[in-house]
Every structure is written in structure tokens, then in C-alpha cells.
Amino acid sequence: MTAAVTVSRRIAASADRLFDAWLDPVSLAVWMRRDGSEPSNVVADPRVGGAFTITMNDPGGSFVHAGSYTVIDRPHTLEFTWRSIATHHTDSVVRVTFRPDGDATVVEVRHEQLPDAEAVQQHTEGWTEIIDRFARTLAENGDA
Amino acid sequence: MGEYQLDSVLSAVADPTRRAILDRLLVSDARVTELAREFPISLNSTSKHIKVLERARLVERHVRGRDHVLSLRAEALGDAVAWMTQYRDFWEQRLAALEAFVLSDADEVTADGAPR
Numbered sequence: 001m002t003a004a005v006t007v008s009r010r011i012a013a014s015a016d017r018l019f020d021a022w023l024d025p026v027s028l029a030v031w032m033r034r035d036g037s038e039p040s041n042v043v044a045d046p047r048v049g050g051a052f053t054i055t056m057n058d059p060g061g062s063f064v065h066a067g068s069y070t071v072i073d074r075p076h077t078l079e080f081t082w083r084s085i086a087t088h089h090t091d092s093v094v095r096v097t098f099r100p101d102g103d104a105t106v107v108e109v110r111h112e113q114l115p116d117a118e119a120v121q122q123h124t125e126g127w128t129e130i131i132d133r134f135a136r137t138l139a140e141n142g143d144a
Numbered sequence: 145m146g147e148y149q150l151d152s153v154l155s156a157v158a159d160p161t162r163r164a165i166l167d168r169l170l171v172s173d174a175r176v177t178e179l180a181r182e183f184p185i186s187l188n189s190t191s192k193h194i195k196v197l198e199r200a201r202l203v204e205r206h207v208r209g210r211d212h213v214l215s216l217r218a219e220a221l222g223d224a225v226a227w228m229t230q231y232r233d234f235w236e237q238r239l240a241a242l243e244a245f246v247l248s249d250a251d252e253v254t255a256d257g258a259p260r
Binding site: 005007008009011012013017018021022027030031032033034035086107109111114 | 228230231232234235236237238239240241242243244245246247
């Protein structure tokens with residue numbers, strides 16, 4: 001295991017619908033953007049090995065997020081490489097899983113192989129979890 | 145806090161016992177002797193782990209009489225927390241926007257995300 005961040009959200013929609021919203025360039029342009037910004041410019045070749053470029057038009061400037069699809073298993077798993085200014089333009093890996101839960105779907109995003117301090121790459125097993133817990137605790141206390 | 149400090153923080157939390165100590169201190173301050181009792185390791189070993197955490201400035205020690213009381217310095221995790229938070233916030237906001245998108249019938253969805 002490498003440095004990773006995991007977030008999830010239970011959404012009242014089918015896995016098919018959610019999966020397609022991730023893979024369809026027109027849909028992506030609508031929702032894959034920061035709050036309050038213009039729709040993103042998306043160019044995507046949604047097949048394994050295909051590349052995508054998402055240009056997010058933030059109020060503060062345009063930011064390019066690019067990568068290529070490594071797993072497309074509709075409607076269970078979508079995995080792609082991901083590089084942006086936040087990853088210092090090196091490839092990281094984003095794995096999105098869709099798990100049906102009653103009449104909703106739990107969408108989990110696991111962003112891994114995150115770059116940064118060299119130590120980040122070396123350390124294994126759960127250090128991100130504790131940092132995550134600290135972050136949550138700080139957020140709950142309103143200090144973050 | 146520079147990269148060196150971030151490295152020492154990350155090295156410090158790479159060890160499961162030290163993570164457990166941090167988790168314990170997240171709950172409340174503790175004396176060194178208390179920690180040694182609560183963890184299946186010797187007092188000597190506990191002290192070594194604590195020294196690493198002190199060097200990373202994750203933990204500080206207050207001497208009260210004969211007691212050495214340890215407390216967490218959460219602010220020392222600032223960079224590491226910020227580092228993690230930037231990725232987490234990004235994806236949490238994207239998932240909120242995805243929810244808003246799929247729950248709206250029209251194309252006129254905003255990217256603001258749904259209220260939590």
C-alpha cells in the first residue's frame with residue numbers, strides 16, 4: 001500500500017447511472033469542476049488505455065487534470081491515472097468503486113500513489129489513516 | 145514547517161506502536177508510566193517511541209513534579225494534515241457535485257454540490 005486518501009459518499013442513484021456520469025465526457029464537464037466555476041473542458045477516450053484531459057476552469061485560472069483509463073468494469077470499478085498540479089504533474093492512481101446499498105450506491109474514491117515528501121512513498125500501513133483521523137478531529141473542533 | 149519536518153512526522157507515524165500512542169493521546173494527555181502500562185511494551189521501549197514523537201514535535205512533555213505528562217501537538221501535523229486535506233476536500237467536493245448532477249433531471253445542474 002502506498003500513500004492514499006479515501007473518501008466515499010452514499011448517493012441515491014443506481015451504480016449504472018453514477019458510473020456513466022464518471023465516464024461520459026459531457027457529464028464530466030458538468031460536475032467535475034470546482035464550486036462556482038464554469039463547466040470544465042473534457043476530452044476523453046473512455047476505453048482502457050484511452051486518455052482524458054479535464055481542464056477545470058476555476059475562477060483563479062484553468063487547471064489541467066489528465067490521465068488514462070486502466071480499469072473500466074461497468075458498473076463496479078473505474079480506475080485511471082491522474083496527474084495535475086496537485087500531484088506535481090506525476091501520475092497517481094484513482095480507483096472509483098460503486099457498491100449498491102439499498103436504493104442507493106456508495107461511491108468510494110481511493111486516490112493513491114500520491115506524490116510528495118519522499119517519506120510519503122516509503123511508508124506503509126496506515127499512516128495516512130492517522131493523519132486522516134487528525135484532520136477529521138481538527139475539522140470537528142473547528143481548528144482546521 | 146518545511147519538508148524535513150514533514151519527513152520526520154511521516155517517519156514517526158510510520159510505526160504502529162507510535163500511531164497507537166498518538167491515537168491514545170488524541171483522547172487525552174497521559175503520563176509516560178500510564179502509556180507503558182497501557183501498551184504491551186516495556187517502559188524503556190515506550191520512552192524510545194516517545195522520543196521519536198518528540199523529535200518530530202508531534203508530542204510534548206510537561207514535567208509536573210515527578211510526573212512526565214505527554215500531550216499531542218496537533219499543530220505539528222499542520223503540513224501533513226493540509227497535504228491530506230487538499231486531496232480529500234477535492235474528492236469530497238467532486239462527489240457532492242456528482243450527487244447534485246445525478247439527482248437533477250435537467251442539464252442545468254450547478255457544481256455547488258448538494259447540502260449535507
